[in-house]
Every structure is written in C-alpha cells, then in structure tokens.
Amino acid sequence: MSLVPGILGDSYRRQLRKVTPHPAIDTLLDKVVPISQEFHIQPLALDFSVGQLASKEPAYLDALKARFEQLHILPTVIVGTLVLHADRELSEPPLLEAIYNLKVAQRLGSPLALYYFTYGGRVTREGRIRLAVEQVSRLAKAAQEYGLIVTTENYDFFTSDDFLEIFTKIRHKNVGLHSDTGNWLLLGEDPLEATQKMAAYTYHAHVRDYILRDGVYVSVPIGQGLVPFKPVLEELRIISTKRERLVLAVEMDLDEGDEDSAVHSCVEYMVDWLAQQH
Template sequence: MPKLAAFPKAYMQELCKDGTMSVSEWINLAGELEVDGLEWYSGFLEMEDHENWTRFRKEVQDQGKEIPMLCCSPDFTHPDPEFREKEIEKQKYWIDMIHELGGTYCRVLSGQRRPELSREEGIQLAAESIEECLPYAAQRGITLILENHYKDDFWEYPEFAQKMDLYCELVDQIRHPNFGVNYDPSNAILAGDDPIELLKKISDRVVTMHASDRYLKEGTPEDLRKEEVGVEGYAERLQHGEIGQGLNDYDAIFGELKRVGFDGWISIEDGVEGLDQLERSVSFLRGKISEYWP
C-alpha cells in the first residue's frame, strides 16, 4: 500500500529565504497530519549546517514519521561543462543528505529550458549528467527520481524536459536499477499534456508521486506560457489547489498505479491556504488509497 508524505509548499519562502519559520516548527506542524513521512527540501536554510541533519531526522522520527525523499533541483542543461560538473557535485551532496536523513529517494531534473538549447543537446547533457550520479547513488542505496517538472521556485526558465515527448525520451535514455520516475499529474497539465496519457507511458517506471491539484486563477494556458520565462519562480496566475478539487482525475491516476503494482510514496504538495487545507487533502488521499489498495 502506498504511503503518504507532506511537503511544506506553503512555507517555502519562510523556510528557504527569510528564515521566519524554523524547520522544527514545520516538523511540529506536520506532526498533526495523518501522514507517514515528510518530503524534505535541500534548500531549507538550516540544512546548510551539517550538524542539523541528524537532529532533524530524530525530530521527525520522534513524531512517528520518516523522511523518505529529498526534493532538489539540479540544473544539468547549462552549456558550460564546469557549471554542469558543479551541479553533479551538488547532486552527490544531496544524495549524501537524504542518505543521512534516512531516506531512499532523491529527485533529479533535466535543467532549465534555455532559449539557445536544442532538443538533442538538452537530452544528451541531462542524460549524461544523471548517469554520472547514478553509481554514487547506488553505493548509498538511493534511487534517483526524475520528475516531469514545471519550474523550480527559484529558476528563471521552465524545465527543459517539461513536455511529454521530451520527458519520455529522457526517461527512456536512462536504464539503471537506481533510477525511476517521480510522477506529478499537475505538471503534465501545465505542460499542455494529458496527465493520464503521460502516466500510461511511464507507469512501469513510477516509484514516487507528487499529489497536487492546480488551477489557473485567471486567463488561459497560453497566457501562462507568456509569463513562465525570464522571471524567477511561478507565474502569479498559477495556483496550487486543494487535492480533489482541481483538474486531476485521481480515480484514473490511482487505477493505473494500482494496475502496475505501485506501492511507493505519494508526497502532497498542497496547503498554500493553510494547514486546514492540507488536512483536507490528506483526508481525500487517504480515502482514495483505501479505495484502491483496500
């Protein structure tokens, strides 16, 4: 049966930029949630102090939870080899981080969709960089998970392998026992793709999932396209919604995951309107998991 984790989507600014929330405060808040674990983020300000790693692991365990996966954002599509090598070293550092936190999954991405980058070059650079990290991950028992990503909170350009065809081609390039897919249905919608069509193409490679629901506060997907490059983070019109109330068909999603024998972690990206919203999303997903994995 899949397990549920929570990610502090509502508190990224406080935890990663201005420091107005401590990681311990987030752990205590999340302790009230009926989840099995907390998805971690490499950019929490307090993670810069290595001594905090084991402390936070214990604090989470004291809440009866674990830290299964680490969200981080390597940028492997930069044309400069020295830049990419530094990103590979960062990824290895993040692999060490999740290993010490007690988890087994570490996110990887392709990188930013820079205007000068060709399709062939982007896939090659991303695949080669990920493959260079895999032996290091395998030595530590970590699985690298490639997300069908939209855009990191602190990136200027969207994900290179955002579109379904590019993403699937990149996934197909990499065959390793310590490599899998982190599926995010909302990101497929933002890419203009059908999330169920994407899932059916990659479901046998899915080992973790991000559960979210998105909607556009105003305008159209075409308006979003015009706003997603050249500025840091997400466009203003893009909103995270309560799970089960947005555009995703969770019956179709869970039906396909059940069909392929999925039993991994589902991490909730929600709660931007408060902990009550996050609790409702947890309840919705608990109900769906019980329905499909009775």
C-alpha cells in the first residue's frame, strides 16, 4: 500500500494555452519540481497527456523517463480521448491513437493509461454505454500486452451506475476509474457515497473541490468548497490498502485567478492530511 501525492498537469491549463517554444511537459516540470522540493515530497506524481510531450520517439521517451527518476517524479500518462459517436470515421482514429499511445505510457513507466470520453450527437444513454463498452474493451485488450490498467474519469455524463454497467460488461479485468472527488457533484451524486460505490474499480484519484455560483461549479482549493474531504479522503485511504500504489493528484480548473497559488494551497492541504496518516 502506498498513498502518493500528485498534481494533474492540466491544473495549469490556462497557462498552458499560451504558445511557447517549449513542450508543455517542460513547463509542467518547471511548475511541479519546486513544489516537490518545498514540501519535501519524494516521489511526487504528475498526470500529463501524450500530447504534452515533444516526441514519441523511444530515445526521447527514455531520456524523459531518466529525467523523471532524477527529479523523483512518478508519471501517470493520459493516452487520449475516445469519441462515442455512431460515425466510425470519427470514432476510430482517436481509439487507434489511444491504443498506439499505450506503449508511450509503458515506456515512461506509468502503470496506468488514463483516457477520457467525448460524445457525438443523436446517441442515447444506452447507445453511449454500448459504444463505451466496445471501445474500452479494445483499449483494455491492447493494454494487457503492456501490463497497463486503463482508467477513465467521472465527469459530466456517465453516472456511477453507468460506470458499473460499463465495467461489468467488459470482460477484461484491467479497467477502472480515476475517481474525481469534485466531479461527482456535477453528476448530482454525493461524493462520499459515489467514492464508496466505485471503490472496487478505483485505481487513481483526482482530488478537487467546487462551489456552486450562478449555475456554474467553480473550482476552489481543496477544503474550501462542497466536497466533504475528511470522509472522502479516508475512503480513498481505505481503497489504497488494496492497491500497490494510489495516487491522489490535486486538480484545479480555474476560469480566472492564480493557478499557481491555488495548486500550492491544494498540495499544502494534502501534505498536512498525509502527515496525519502516520
């Protein structure tokens, strides 16, 4: 069992939108390494996407992996976004790209391959579940060759019941969830109850908080919003006892404001909480 604090790279999404001559992964390392040093976190996990790398060439990936090891960074790689659409010309290319990116995740030393969903029109809930089962089955089968578990996130459509249906219909065992503590609110679910419900399938977590303002869920630093963090984090701790490693990656999704200070506050919260677990 190991609880590892981490940061989702997209917590800096507003800064990453700016065009620079450097690949996004370099910007992210410039952000997170000082945090790991300030709080004496070794290792610190970092979630990032293949699209944020400079290259997929083996030599580059091997050098980057060595850099991660030197900096005490544990990588968790996002391999792509699956398109749940009836038009195969739209859905097949993203799936094939995600399958290809599995070897990138494996080469960098990530035990998980994270993926997301986007949706096409005209497809009912039942249709989206069917398409998800088909596509994730193919992704999971390919991931078995690399010893990877594939996980998706609760966001704005599939409920916990939907995920249970999807995962139980997939015959492969290397499928699961990276549970987002705040996003259960977007789905109208209680974060603690949903976390408990999905425990058997949870292999990773994005730790974030929200307040509701003028019909919009607004991202706020951990502990300042609606998520009941003490019991939710305790549930994640219990889940970690059944995992070799469970990363708790903090996430901010600001529409405005200072991303750096917000992420810093989240990490400080997690460091204090983790210290209480010993």
